[in-house]
Amino acid sequence: MSCSATPLRLYAGRLATGSSAYASSWCTCSAHKSFDKTVGRAMSTTAAGARVMQAAVPTTENGSAGSDAPVLRLQRVPVPELKGPNQVLLKVLGTAVNRADLLQKRGRYPPPPGASEILGLEAFGKVEASNVDSFRPGDEVIALLQGGGYASYAVTDSATLIKLDPYPEYYLSFDASLGKFERRGPDRVAACAGIAEAFLTAYQLLKFDPSLGNASPGETVLIHAGASGVGLAAIQTARELGLKVLVTAGSQAKVQACMQLGASRGWVYRTQPVEMLVDFCGGPESVDIVLDCVGSSYVEIHPQVLRRHGRWVLFGTLGGTRGNLDLSQILRKNIRLVGTTLRARPLAYREALVREWSTFASPRFASGVLLPVVDANGIFPLSESEAAHTYVEKSSNIGKVILRVDV
Amino acid sequence: MSCSATPLRLYAGRLATGSSAYASSWCTCSAHKSFDKTVGRAMSTTAAGARVMQAAVPTTENGSAGSDAPVLRLQRVPVPELKGPNQVLLKVLGTAVNRADLLQKRGRYPPPPGASEILGLEAFGKVEASNVDSFRPGDEVIALLQGGGYASYAVTDSATLIKLDPYPEYYLSFDASLGKFERRGPDRVAACAGIAEAFLTAYQLLKFDPSLGNASPGETVLIHAGASGVGLAAIQTARELGLKVLVTAGSQAKVQACMQLGASRGWVYRTQPVEMLVDFCGGPESVDIVLDCVGSSYVEIHPQVLRRHGRWVLFGTLGGTRGNLDLSQILRKNIRLVGTTLRARPLAYREALVREWSTFASPRFASGVLLPVVDANGIFPLSESEAAHTYVEKSSNIGKVILRVDV
Numbered sequence: 001m002s003c004s005a006t007p008l009r010l011y012a013g014r015l016a017t018g019s020s021a022y023a024s025s026w027c028t029c030s031a032h033k034s035f036d037k038t039v040g041r042a043m044s045t046t047a048a049g050a051r052v053m054q055a056a057v058p059t060t061e062n063g064s065a066g067s068d069a070p071v072l073r074l075q076r077v078p079v080p081e082l083k084g085p086n087q088v089l090l091k092v093l094g095t096a097v098n099r100a101d102l103l104q105k106r107g108r109y110p111p112p113p114g115a116s117e118i119l120g121l122e123a124f125g126k127v128e129a130s131n132v133d134s135f136r137p138g139d140e141v142i143a144l145l146q147g148g149g150y151a152s153y154a155v156t157d158s159a160t161l162i163k164l165d166p167y168p169e170y171y172l173s174f175d176a177s178l179g180k181f182e183r184r185g186p187d188r189v190a191a192c193a194g195i196a197e198a199f200l201t202a203y204q205l206l207k208f209d210p211s212l213g214n215a216s217p218g219e220t221v222l223i224h225a226g227a228s229g230v231g232l233a234a235i236q237t238a239r240e241l242g243l244k245v246l247v248t249a250g251s252q253a254k255v256q257a258c259m260q261l262g263a264s265r266g267w268v269y270r271t272q273p274v275e276m277l278v279d280f281c282g283g284p285e286s287v288d289i290v291l292d293c294v295g296s297s298y299v300e301i302h303p304q305v306l307r308r309h310g311r312w313v314l315f316g317t318l319g320g321t322r323g324n325l326d327l328s329q330i331l332r333k334n335i336r337l338v339g340t341t342l343r344a345r346p347l348a349y350r351e352a353l354v355r356e357w358s359t360f361a362s363p364r365f366a367s368g369v370l371l372p373v374v375d376a377n378g379i380f381p382l383s384e385s386e387a388a389h390t391y392v393e394k395s396s397n398i399g400k401v402i403l404r405v406d407v
Numbered sequence: 408m409s410c411s412a413t414p415l416r417l418y419a420g421r422l423a424t425g426s427s428a429y430a431s432s433w434c435t436c437s438a439h440k441s442f443d444k445t446v447g448r449a450m451s452t453t454a455a456g457a458r459v460m461q462a463a464v465p466t467t468e469n470g471s472a473g474s475d476a477p478v479l480r481l482q483r484v485p486v487p488e489l490k491g492p493n494q495v496l497l498k499v500l501g502t503a504v505n506r507a508d509l510l511q512k513r514g515r516y517p518p519p520p521g522a523s524e525i526l527g528l529e530a531f532g533k534v535e536a537s538n539v540d541s542f543r544p545g546d547e548v549i550a551l552l553q554g555g556g557y558a559s560y561a562v563t564d565s566a567t568l569i570k571l572d573p574y575p576e577y578y579l580s581f582d583a584s585l586g587k588f589e590r591r592g593p594d595r596v597a598a599c600a601g602i603a604e605a606f607l608t609a610y611q612l613l614k615f616d617p618s619l620g621n622a623s624p625g626e627t628v629l630i631h632a633g634a635s636g637v638g639l640a641a642i643q644t645a646r647e648l649g650l651k652v653l654v655t656a657g658s659q660a661k662v663q664a665c666m667q668l669g670a671s672r673g674w675v676y677r678t679q680p681v682e683m684l685v686d687f688c689g690g691p692e693s694v695d696i697v698l699d700c701v702g703s704s705y706v707e708i709h710p711q712v713l714r715r716h717g718r719w720v721l722f723g724t725l726g727g728t729r730g731n732l733d734l735s736q737i738l739r740k741n742i743r744l745v746g747t748t749l750r751a752r753p754l755a756y757r758e759a760l761v762r763e764w765s766t767f768a769s770p771r772f773a774s775g776v777l778l779p780v781v782d783a784n785g786i787f788p789l790s791e792s793e794a795a796h797t798y799v800e801k802s803s804n805i806g807k808v809i810l811r812v813d814v
Contacts (some may be wrong), residue, residue: 211618211743295734314738321735327702329729331721331746335617338745339738 012226051079054407055151056385058105072385080155088158090125094193095149097401109146120149122196132158144196173376174398176253191372194400202234203357217242219288227254228402232373281305299323314339373399409697446624458486461814462558463792465512487562495565497532501600502556504808527556529603539565551603580807583660598779601807609641610764613749624649626695634661636807639780640670688712706730707729721746780806
């Protein structure tokens with residue numbers, strides 16, 4: 001059963017920093033009547049009758065003194081509408097902070113055409129309304145979003161929803177004073193809200209897409225920012241794929257965390273000159289795959305450490321966007337450098353990734369072989385999104401930083 | 408019928424610049440007795456009984472005054488031996504000059520393990536002896552070599568031999584004074600000696616290997632050094648694949664030649680600042696594939712002109728090996744930079760390329776849709792290999808420079 005009619009279309013203003021009108025529209029077909037009542041309870045309406053919700057929105061109104069840098073504040077914005085026959089409206093219970101969100105807040109990572117302009121690339125939540133049979137109101141889901149997670153409600157294509165069976169109730173947090181992980185929970189929202197972007201990205205980079213890492217068992221992968229959310233998901237994924245894992249991280253505690261999840265060696269980049277990384281990796285031509293979210297500072301190093309047919313997968317430029325590249329090594333060793341962002345991929349790509357990853361990951365989450373990692377101090381309410389951003393910006397976190405959404 | 412025995416193994420000295428012993432050995436099986444007699448007539452023997460032949464070998468003995476740069480001179484060297492069950496001994500009738508030869512002469516492009524240290528990556532010749540049924544003495548063949556072409560005899564794996572039916576007898580040469588191509592021949596050696604490396608490289612870069620150009624009809628390719636041997640083969644190949652072709656070249660005459668073979672536009676790089684290339688291509692994000700044999704001078708340009716999912720295929724670094732790379736464009740546009748050299752690829756790869764290309768190219772050569780292009784002044788005897796190198800080094804040529812081998 002599906003419906004695509006939008007008999008009541010109400011536009012209600014614009015986001016403080018956005019340029020698009022946010023629209024709310026509800027279907028009046030029989031299947032949606034009960035939904036409409038449910039949503040009605042959770043939402044306010046404007047004078048014009050549009051449903052509104054809370055979202056953490058970039059604004060300069062309450063910015064820090066003397067700065068025009070945008071900060072996140074809760075604002076009332078229109079609830080997004082179900083536009084296509086395959087769409088689902090989620091009540092968001094939790095989302096998580098990604099580095100991309102920090103860029104987007106500053107206008108440096110615009111959403112792809114058609115995507116929500118609200119931040120948030122992942123969610124754990126409950127289906128509120130659905131245009132597809134496979135997801136019904138009340139279903140719990142993990143969602144890979146192109147945007148919109150920092151809000152009470154989000155719309156997404158059902159193809160990018162994941163049902164894990166069972167959902168993880170527990171997660172790991174690293175206790176730096178003890179130098180080890182502890183298990184926390186049960187807390188399904190905290191455990192599940194940060195899975196999608198980290199684990200799907202890791203799987204995409206390493207295995208899903210033959211034009212990226214294309215890993216084979218026995219190969220060696222170098223993972224930068226190993227203690228980040230994506231980093232720890234990539235370490236676990238690489239370990240499950242039979243890879244040898246080398247990591248870089250910002251502190252000895254972070255290296256400890258990485259090694260406890262499967263890295264064989266870790267390198268604290270803050271305390272050593274960058275050229276020492278070649279020795280750390282085992283000398284020139286010792287690495288098959290690099291997962292690079294750093295960029296410029298390692299441009300000199302990667303062509304050295306990569307073996308023949310090495311894959312250099314660029315998915316971020318935290319360290320800068322420019323670098324002096326040695327093309328002779330690219331040529332001689334048949335090295336491949338390829339950039340990728342998951343959000344901008346076509347729906348069919350994201351759908352295929354979600355399906356293949358679910359097969360890979362679902363039994364591993366069920367058995368506890370794969371584990372969500374949430375920073376020990378990394379759970380914030382949506383109203384404190386700006387504090388969560390500051391925490392991530394300082395690279396304080398080991399694992400994901402979660403935003404609990406109950407507004 | 409095959410044989411792998413080497414009952415008579417004779418080592419006869421070393422190449423002037425090489426470090427490996429060159430060995431000659433002949434099988435005494437019945438199939439090879441007649442061959443042995445044939446070869447005996449064409450070869451000399453040393454006092455120790457080893458068969459010797461002529462090869463153009465790098466030497467500093469007769470170098471230009473005041474210079475230690477190696478120059479090519481004919482020398483007597485041992486005839487290579489049939490080592491494996493799939494090998495074939497060719498009487499070389501013609502070979503051709505590749506840029507890689509110029510590097511190898513100076514010790515900057517060492518042959519892969521097991522390959523001949525003699526220069527020469529392609530040949531047209533006659534089978535003298537064969538360990539496989541599919542090639543018999545007297546067969547004419549085109550050969551993709553890992554080395555050894557600059558000599559009277561060369562050994563290669565039969566998997567990299569090509570029988571074209573019929574072989575081209577005619578070729579094109581560009582008459583700069585008339586501004587157009589003229590047809591020359593019949594001269595099967597001149598027409599066929601320079602086909603293998605140029606056309607197989609072009610097909611590899613554009614179509615054969617999905618990790619390289621992976622061209623689709625309607626896409627746009629930018630081909631640097633369009634009037635080189637590989638360049639003119641790539642223009643013709645790209646045209647046959649339904650691509651729109653943009654080229655760069657060193658002179659207006661070269662651009663004319665490129666456009667007559669299928670390029671839609673040409674850019675004379677000597678007369679314009681490099682950043683103008685963006686406008687020439689049609690602005691940013693106007694190119695799907697770059698075939699790059701230049702390297703450094705275009706490192707700033709290629710990420711700009713490439714579209715989303717653009718492929719930047721590096722197969723040479725004529726312009727230098729270093730460049731300032733903008734990683735943000737690599738990331739945002741999902742650009743792939745990949746280096747490749749054909750010679751270093753495994754045999755199975757070269758074999759598959761030869762097979763697929765033969766299917767593509769053989770009917771097109773037969774019908775004259777594909778045409779060998781030989782420079783108007785570009786046919787030299789093997790004894791004048793050094794002059795041929797100088798000619799190529801000055802980028803004087805439009806199309807291939809051929810070495811006729813009748814020594």
